[in-house]
Amino acid sequence: MTGTRLELTDVHAGYPGRPVLRGVSLAVREGEFLGLIGPNGVGKTTLLRVAAGLLVPDRGHARLGGRPVQGIPRRELARQVAVVGQAAPASFGLTAWEVVLLGRLPHLRRFQREGPRDLQAAAEAMRLTGTEKLRDRRVDRLSGGEAQRVQLTRALAQEPEILLLDEPTAHLDIGHQVEFLDLLLRLNRERRLTIVASLHDLNLAAQYCRRLVLLEGGRVRAAGTPEEVLTEPILASTYGTPVRLGRHPVQGTPAVHLLARYQAPKEAVFP
Numbered sequence: 051m052t053g054t055r056l057e058l059t060d061v062h063a064g065y066p067g068r069p070v071l072r073g074v075s076l077a078v079r080e081g082e083f084l085g086l087i088g089p090n091g092v093g094k095t096t097l098l099r100v101a102a103g104l105l106v107p108d109r110g111h112a113r114l115g116g117r118p119v120q121g122i123p124r125r126e127l128a129r130q131v132a133v134v135g136q137a138a139p140a141s142f143g144l145t146a147w148e149v150v151l152l153g154r155l156p157h158l159r160r161f162q163r164e165g166p167r168d169l170q171a172a173a174e175a176m177r178l179t180g181t182e183k184l185r186d187r188r189v190d191r192l193s194g195g196e197a198q199r200v201q202l203t204r205a206l207a208q209e210p211e212i213l214l215l216d217e218p219t220a221h222l223d224i225g226h227q228v229e230f231l232d233l234l235l236r237l238n239r240e241r242r243l244t245i246v247a248s249l250h251d252l253n254l255a256a257q258y259c260r261r262l263v264l265l266e267g268g269r270v271r272a273a274g275t276p277e278e279v280l281t282e283p284i285l286a287s288t289y290g291t292p293v294r295l296g297r298h299p300v301q302g303t304p305a306v307h308l309l310a311r312y313q314a315p316k317e318a319v320f321p
């Protein structure tokens with residue numbers, strides 16, 4: 051029996067004049083790979099920010115290993131939780147290697163320089179994500195996908211217990227999407243890294259996550275296995291568009307087919 055790593059209890063959170071989460075409760079078990087899904091603006095990023103201790107809930111609690119996230123000193127929190135956000139943090143002029151080394155900061159004392167152990171962790175993370183080729187490139191001159199892979203590398207160099215990822219595949223081509231998610235799954239299974247990722251691609255979410263949490267209206271609309279959450283009625287009402295559910299031909303996981311609502315008359319289609 052594995053324990054709960056991260057727990058949100060009746061969390062209400064948002065921004066001045068804009069309540070977003072209105073009573074979200076969820077528990078993430080140790081070694082779990084949880085997918086967070088839901089329409090634009092529903093609060094996925096906000097939930098991840100609360101979990102990372104970057105946003106204080108107005109009501110309710112976020113707990114990490116049973117302790118209130120807000121009470122955990124910053125550096126200690128950063129040794130436990132790594133975040134890969136949608137927007138890369140400002141890193142003007144830094145090379146990929148320098149950005150990856152930033153992941154070691156929580157492990158260093160003030161003014162302490164990186165030692166062999168830190169250099170090794172950074173190099174190992176680059177090897178895992180296949181970003182060695184980008185090592186000496188300036189990150190502000192990388193493509194969106196390359197920059198995203200460097201940010202994951204920084205997060206892995208941090209050697210966290212929990213990885214929180216906000217739309218990690220947003221800028222990636224299909225080859226890199228699969229490579230990225232395969233890597234996450236491998237880290238999850240082989241190193242028991244606990245992962246929470248917000249994902250818009252419901253098919254990828256179904257293929258990679260054993261459990262999904264669907265947000266709607268600031269609350270959890272559905273939580274469970276992909277089969278339990280990805281149903282035609284739930285998706286149609288949450289996303290406001292009809293869908294058809296099928297099966298992935300190889301993995302057997304739910305496959306969501308979108309239905310175009312506009313049918314062009316045949317004669318209007320150019321040869």
Ligand SMILES: Nc1ncnc2c1ncn2[C@@H]1O[C@H](COP(=O)(O)OP(=O)(O)OP(=O)(O)O)[C@@H](O)[C@H]1O
Pocket residue numbers: 065066068070088089090091092093094095096097
């Ligand atoms: N810093 C902010 N100040 C004010 N409002 C914000 C801020 N950040 C986000 N919001 C608003 O809070 C709501 C939830 O945003 P959030 O980014 O959590 O949604 P999301 O589910 O991650 O969306 P998406 O799928 O589009 O990335 C949105 O209406 C957004 O406009």
